[in-house]
Every structure is written in structure tokens, then in C-alpha cells.
Amino acid sequence: MNNRIYQRCTRCVMDTTDSKISFDENGVCDHCRNFDKNIAPYWKPAENRFDELEKIAEKIRKAGKNREYDCILGLSGGADSSYLAYIAKEIMHLRPLVYVVDTGWNLNVAVENIEKIVKGLNLDMYTDVINWKEMRDLQLAYFKSGISSQDFPQDHAIFSSMYNYAVKHGIKYILTGSNSATEFIRPPVEWIYMNDLRMAKDIHKKFGTIPLKTYPTCGILRYRIWYKYFKGMKRVYPLDYVVYDKAKAEQFLNEKYGWTKYKNKHFENVFTRFFEGYYLPTKFGYDTRKNVLSNEILAGTKTREEALEILSKPPYDLSQALKDKTYVAKKLGISTDEFDSIIKDENKTPDDYKNSFWMIKLGVWFCKLLGIENRNIR
Numbered sequence: 001m002n003n004r005i006y007q008r009c010t011r012c013v014m015d016t017t018d019s020k021i022s023f024d025e026n027g028v029c030d031h032c033r034n035f036d037k038n039i040a041p042y043w044k045p046a047e048n049r050f051d052e053l054e055k056i057a058e059k060i061r062k063a064g065k066n067r068e069y070d071c072i073l074g075l076s077g078g079a080d081s082s083y084l085a086y087i088a089k090e091i092m093h094l095r096p097l098v099y100v101v102d103t104g105w106n107l108n109v110a111v112e113n114i115e116k117i118v119k120g121l122n123l124d125m126y127t128d129v130i131n132w133k134e135m136r137d138l139q140l141a142y143f144k145s146g147i148s149s150q151d152f153p154q155d156h157a158i159f160s161s162m163y164n165y166a167v168k169h170g171i172k173y174i175l176t177g178s179n180s181a182t183e184f185i186r187p188p189v190e191w192i193y194m195n196d197l198r199m200a201k202d203i204h205k206k207f208g209t210i211p212l213k214t215y216p217t218c219g220i221l222r223y224r225i226w227y228k229y230f231k232g233m234k235r236v237y238p239l240d241y242v243v244y245d246k247a248k249a250e251q252f253l254n255e256k257y258g259w260t261k262y263k264n265k266h267f268e269n270v271f272t273r274f275f276e277g278y279y280l281p282t283k284f285g286y287d288t289r290k291n292v293l294s295n296e297i298l299a300g301t302k303t304r305e306e307a308l309e310i311l312s313k314p315p316y317d318l319s320q321a322l323k324d325k326t327y328v329a330k331k332l333g334i335s336t337d338e339f340d341s342i343i344k345d346e347n348k349t350p351d352d353y354k355n356s357f358w359m360i361k362l363g364v365w366f367c368k369l370l371g372i373e374n375r376n377i378r
């Protein structure tokens with residue numbers, strides 16, 4: 001934890017729980033200043049750019065000619081990926097393979113949403129079920145490691161599985177539901193660390209109990225260099241080309257496909273809900289809502305007052321959090337007491353383990369130089 005005097009940005013809601021945040025004389029944080037300087041001038045929020053989107057779609061259709069699918073699309077059942085599926089099929093006229101990764105934690109609402117979207121849009125779906133024993137072993141190892149980013153085992157499995165499948169089956173285009181309107185500010189690395197396979201291996205070596213034989217992996221060099229430059233894998237962000245008003249998109253998905261809204265971003269999954277709503281705030285003092293809400297303030301979809309009002313309430317109901325904790329412990333095969341004592345153990349950082357952060361930082365620096373990455377990463 002850091003010993004700085006508490007301060008919150010006067011424009012967004014990021015604060016000194018991001019230990020490296022800095023403020024100017026008006027109390028505006030460096031995330032906001034970076035947004036003004038490097039992102040806002042290029043960001044076109046209020047216009048649909050269907051012409052540009054159609055050009056991309058044309059390329060994708062051409063690359064996929066005579067193939068069963070011309071692109072692959074990861075569907076979590078959340079609003080972003082569900083709306084993406086609609087755009088891909090109905091606006092871009094693509095033939096995507098919907099790729100679902102079952103990490104063992106999906107809530108029924110997510111599974112049902114996936115079914116509704118796939119059926120409603122008449123798409124093909126492939127599901128990769130991650131070996132639960134391995135998943136559990138890695139997740140338990142992560143908890144025992146005491147670091148903040150417990151999201152790694154699931155997130156890594158989800159994107160590695162999909163990337164590996166796409167490359168293996170010659171599908172060049174990966175559609176992603178990420179969009180810059182919700183990601184101007186990256187969560188600080190100390191809150192949510194990065195895709196660092198080297199660290200994962202070290203943590204699993206120290207705290208794991210069984211070998212990971214089938215758990216899908218994809219290191220940063222493999223997908224950033226090998227897949228991209230040698231296998232021709234391309235990631236496309238269609239939501240950046242349309243006016244993406246999340247509330248309207250959710251209403252549309254609901255009316256057209258019977259899709260159901262989740263309570264909070266990433267809360268489609270018990271583990272993620274527990275991790276972001278309880279583990280991170282209570283163990284580390286990190287509240288990812290500050291990051292999400294600050295993005296909304298910069299995008300102009302929420303006022304700072306509305307954001308502060310939301311932050312004045314806990315991320316989620318404490319009784320639900322305790323229920324989730326019991327559920328997570330049981331699923332991981334340990335008692336709630338044991339889980340409590342693991343959570344109470346000393347907080348660690350990636351510096352306590354072997355890691356590739358220097359390489360990640362170098363990569364980000366390089367991307368900034370090329371103008372591919374505009375966000376602050378530290």
C-alpha cells in the first residue's frame with residue numbers, strides 16, 4: 001500500500017489508490033491529461049462510420065472466401081460481446097464462428113444470453129471447456145500467491161484458447177468487443193496486472209499441486225509477434241466504428257433477442273464478481289469501478305456527481321459477497337476458514353515473482369512510439 005495523502009482527481013474519480021497517479025495544479029490527474037492530449041483529438045464518439053466498417057468487412061469476407069467461417073468472435077454473454085455478434089452478422093454480413101470458453105464460473109444468466117444470441121442470429125458456436133482440475137489448481141495457486149490480479153487464470157484461458165483455435169484453423173480475423181469509449185483509462189497495473197505467462201508459471205510452480213497439461217496458454221511474444229506477423233492474425237474492433245451507447249444496446253438486445261442485463265460490468269461470472277467486488281477492494285483497497293466510471297465521465301455518458309454517488313455505495317451487497325466467498329471456497333475445494341486465512345495473508349506484487357514486466361513495458365513503449373497505444377501504462 002502507499003503512504004500518499006489521499007487525493008481524488010477533480011475531473012474524473014481516479015484517486016491515490018492508484019499509487020502512481022499525479023495531479024496538476026488544478027487537481028486534474030494524468031489519466032485525464034493523457035486523454036486530452038493523446039486520445040480526445042482522434043476519438044469520434046458521435047458518428048457511425050459505416051463506410052469504414054464496410055471496408056473492413058469486405059476484407060474479412062474476402063479473406064474467408066471458401067472457408068466455413070471468415071472470423072471468430074468470443075462471446076461471454078455480456079453486452080459488449082453480444083452487441084458485437086449482432087454487428088458482425090447483421091451489419092457487417094460476416095460469417096463468424098462464435099467461440100465460448102467455459103472456465104467453470106459462468107452464471108446461468110450468461111449461459112442463457114449466449115444461447116439467445118447464437119439462436120437469434122443463427123450462428124455456429126464452439127465451446128471449449130477448460131479442464132476444471134487444472135483451472136482450480138491454478139486459481140488456488142494464484143490466491144496463495146497473494147497478488148492482486150486473480151483474474152489471470154480465467155482471462156488467459158479465454159483468450160489463449162480462442163487465439164490458438166483461430167490460428168490452428170486458419171481463421172485470420174478475431175473480432176473483439178473491446179471499444180475505446182470504455183477503455184480510455186487502463187486499470188493501473190498494480191490493480192489488474194497483465195498477461196504475463198512467465199509469472200503465472202512461477203506462481204504455479206510455487207503453489208500448484210498438479211501439472212497443467214491442457215490449460216491453454218499463449219505468451220505475449222506468441223500472439224504479439226508469431227501470431228500477428230507470421231500467422232497473419234488480425235484483431236478488429238467493430239464497436240469503435242458505431243455509436244455504442246451501452247444502455248441503448250442493452251435495451252435493443254433485450255427487445256430483439258430476450259437478452260438479460262447484468263448488474264455490473266464483468267458481473268456475469270461469480271468469480272469475477274467476487275474478485276472485483278470483494279477481494280480487490282477489501283484486500284488491496286482497489287475499486288475497479290473508479291476506472292470504469294472515470295471512462296464514462298471522459299466519454300460524457302456520466303457526470304462526476306453520478307459517479308461519486310455510485311462509489312458512495314459498496315461494490316455489491318455484503319451478504320451476497322459472503323455467500324460468494326463461501327461458494328468460491330467450496331468450488332476451489334477448501335474450507336471458508338482456510339480461504340479466509342489465504343486472503344488475509346500478506347499482500348504481494350508481481351515483483352515478488354519472476355515476471356516479464358520489463359518486456360511488456362518495452363512493448364507498450366514501442367506501441368506508443370508507433371501510435372498504436374495511447375493510454376498510460378505504468
Ligand SMILES: [Zn+2]
Pocket residue numbers: 009010011012013014028029030031032033
Ligand atoms: Zn482524472
